[in-house]
Amino acid sequence: MESGENKMCPSSTCHTGALLLGVVQSDKKIALLQTPMPVTEDFVEKAFKAGDPEKRLRFAGRCAKSGCSQWTGSRCGVIDDAMKQMEFAIDNVALPKCDIRPDCRWFNQNGADACKVCPYIITDTRPFFREHHLVDAEQ
Numbered sequence: 774m775e776s777g778e779n780k781m782c783p784s785s786t787c788h789t790g791a792l793l794l795g796v797v798q799s800d801k802k803i804a805l806l807q808t809p810m811p812v813t814e815d816f817v818e819k820a821f822k823a824g825d826p827e828k829r830l831r832f833a834g835r836c837a838k839s840g841c842s843q844w845t846g847s848r849c850g851v852i853d854d855a856m857k858q859m860e861f862a863i864d865n866v867a868l869p870k871c872d873i874r875p876d877c878r879w880f881n882q883n884g885a886d887a888c889k890v891c892p893y894i895i896t897d898t899r900p901f902f903r904e905h906h907l908v909d910a911e912q
């Protein structure tokens with residue numbers, strides 16, 4: 774699998790221009806939207822008012838590669854780590870329908886198995902993420 778240019782990060786932040794990709798369900802799995810929804814400025818404002826968006830929602834945005842702390846130098850470390858930790862998810866299940874698959878960093882890097890682990894990944898599991906995110910956004 775290649776790790777070429779212009780791929781999308783399927784675990785991005787809530788920001789104008791991103792795509793709303795999925796919603797965290799009560800069982801902590803992600804339900805992917807049939808059609809990802811463009812994120813507007815108004816959506817961002819409302820989403821942050823309701824709490825840290827990345828704890829409740831999954832967004833897709835441009836893969837920043839070396840501009841992201843998860844980039845190992847040649848690939849995304851998030852999906853590599855998740856696939857090691859969640860081997861249970863890599864069974865013979867059908868792939869979820871996903872509109873961004875052709876451009877998805879994780880799929881292009883790790884293939885169909887990435888899509889089987891993907892619904893178990895919540896972007897923000899860290900405390901104080903919102904404060905860091907807001908500071909980054911203001912810079």
Ligand code: SF4
Nearest residue numbers: 783871874877888891
């Ligand atoms: S890993 Fe698969 S299911 Fe998840 S966003 Fe990428 S293409 Fe879609």
